[in-house]
Amino acid sequence: MAWNEPGGNNQDPWGGRRGNDGPPDLDEVIKKAMDKMGGLFGSKPPAGGSSSGGFGPIAVIVFIALLIAAVYDSIHIIDQREQAVVLRLGKYHETWGPGLQWKFPLVDSVTKENVTKVQSKSFNNKMLTEDENIVEVTISVQYVISDIKSYVLNVRNPQNSLSQAAESALRHEVGSSEMHFVLTEGRETLASEVQVRIQSYLDAYGTGLTVSKVNLEGAQAPAEVQDAFLDVTKAKEDEVRLRNEAETYANGIIPEARGQAQRQMEEANAYKEQVVAKAVGEADRFNQLLVEYKRAPEVTRERLYIDTIQKVLAETPKVLVDVEGGNNMMYLPLDKIVGNRVTESVAQTGGQSLNASDLDKVTRQVIDELRQRQSSNRRTRELR
Incomplete structure (x- = not known):
C-alpha cells in the first residue's frame, strides 16, 4: 500500500521514523564527527552538545595537507648521474649518492647536481698579441662537476668563476704569443696551454670543476683588416709551398748528383786498377821475354818482329x-x-x-x- 493511499497514515518514506525505529539522521552523524575532531584541536562544543561549526574542519584539512607536504619534501630520489649535498641547519651534513634518500623536513636542505654530464661554455673576445696585433679568438670550454661539495659550498657562482678564469687564461696565453702563431700552427698548442691554466685557476678557487677539453673554435683578425690579413696569409702559404717545392727539388737533385759522383769515382777506381794491372802484366811479360831473350836472342828478336808486324798490318x-x-x-x-x-x-x-x-x-x-x-x-x- 502506498504511503499516500487511504489507510497509509500519510507517512513520508524519507522522513525519520517515529521513536527509535527509524535510521539516525545523517546531518547529526556529521556534526558529532566534527565535534570529536574539533575536540582534538582544542575546540569545545557549546552547551547542549551542539557543534560550534568554527575552525575544526579547516584545522584538520590544514594538518593533513602539512603532513603530506612534509612527507613529500622528506623523500628524495637521486638519479644515477646525480649527487646531492645535504645541509642541516645551514651546515654541511653529508653527500648523497644515487638512490632513495630521506631528510628531516624544515631542518635539512638538499642541492642536487648532475656530476656526469659534460657541459660546455663558449667565450669570444678581441685580444692583443705579443707583437701588438689584435685578434678575435673564440674558444669553448668543456667541463664536469668533479667535487659537488666544493661546487655547492666554496664558490657563490661557479659558472661565473669559470668564465673569468677562462678569459684570464686566454688573454695571458694570447698576450704571450705572436699573431702568426695564434692564427696558424699554434692553435693546438694554445688550446692545451689555456686548458692547463684554466684548471689551475679553478683548483685555486676551489670550484669543484674539472676542465675536460678546450677547443679553439676560431682565431681571425678583426673585420676591419680582414682583407689585408687574407693577403698576408696567402703570401705566407705561397712561401711555404715554394719552400716545399724547392726542398723537394733539392731532395731529388742531391741524391742524383751524389750517385753520379759515386759512379765516376767507381769508374776512376776501375780504370786505375785496370791501368795498374795492365802495367804489372806488361812488366811481368817484359821480364819473361828478357829471360827468353837472354837464352836465344835471335829467335826472340825474330818472334817479336813477326808479332809486331802482324799487329800493325792487322790494323x-x-x-x-x-x-x-x-x-x-x-x-x-x-x-x-x-x-x-x-x-x-x-x-x-x-x-x-x-x-x-x-x-x-x-x-x-x-x-x-x-x-x-x-x-x-x-x-x-x-x-x-
Missing part, C-alpha cells in the same frame, strides 16, 4: 801476296790512299774540286812513298 788495309820463287810483294790500296790525299788537298784548297794536274801530283806522291818503303825494307833485311 791497316794492306795485303801481302807470297809469290813462289820470289820476294814477298806488298800491295797498297791506292784508292784509299788517293782518297785520303784528295781529302787533305780539298781541305787545303778550301773545298774546291781537283783538276787533272792535282790528281797526277797525288799519284806521283803515292808512288814515291811506295818506293821509299820498299827501299827501307831492303835495308832492314840487309842489316839482319
Whole structure:
C-alpha cells in the first residue's frame, strides 16, 4: 500500500521514523564527527552538545595537507648521474649518492647536481698579441662537476668563476704569443696551454670543476683588416709551398748528383786498377821475354818482329801476296790512299774540286812513298 493511499497514515518514506525505529539522521552523524575532531584541536562544543561549526574542519584539512607536504619534501630520489649535498641547519651534513634518500623536513636542505654530464661554455673576445696585433679568438670550454661539495659550498657562482678564469687564461696565453702563431700552427698548442691554466685557476678557487677539453673554435683578425690579413696569409702559404717545392727539388737533385759522383769515382777506381794491372802484366811479360831473350836472342828478336808486324798490318788495309820463287810483294790500296790525299788537298784548297794536274801530283806522291818503303825494307833485311 502506498504511503499516500487511504489507510497509509500519510507517512513520508524519507522522513525519520517515529521513536527509535527509524535510521539516525545523517546531518547529526556529521556534526558529532566534527565535534570529536574539533575536540582534538582544542575546540569545545557549546552547551547542549551542539557543534560550534568554527575552525575544526579547516584545522584538520590544514594538518593533513602539512603532513603530506612534509612527507613529500622528506623523500628524495637521486638519479644515477646525480649527487646531492645535504645541509642541516645551514651546515654541511653529508653527500648523497644515487638512490632513495630521506631528510628531516624544515631542518635539512638538499642541492642536487648532475656530476656526469659534460657541459660546455663558449667565450669570444678581441685580444692583443705579443707583437701588438689584435685578434678575435673564440674558444669553448668543456667541463664536469668533479667535487659537488666544493661546487655547492666554496664558490657563490661557479659558472661565473669559470668564465673569468677562462678569459684570464686566454688573454695571458694570447698576450704571450705572436699573431702568426695564434692564427696558424699554434692553435693546438694554445688550446692545451689555456686548458692547463684554466684548471689551475679553478683548483685555486676551489670550484669543484674539472676542465675536460678546450677547443679553439676560431682565431681571425678583426673585420676591419680582414682583407689585408687574407693577403698576408696567402703570401705566407705561397712561401711555404715554394719552400716545399724547392726542398723537394733539392731532395731529388742531391741524391742524383751524389750517385753520379759515386759512379765516376767507381769508374776512376776501375780504370786505375785496370791501368795498374795492365802495367804489372806488361812488366811481368817484359821480364819473361828478357829471360827468353837472354837464352836465344835471335829467335826472340825474330818472334817479336813477326808479332809486331802482324799487329800493325792487322790494323791497316794492306795485303801481302807470297809469290813462289820470289820476294814477298806488298800491295797498297791506292784508292784509299788517293782518297785520303784528295781529302787533305780539298781541305787545303778550301773545298774546291781537283783538276787533272792535282790528281797526277797525288799519284806521283803515292808512288814515291811506295818506293821509299820498299827501299827501307831492303835495308832492314840487309842489316839482319
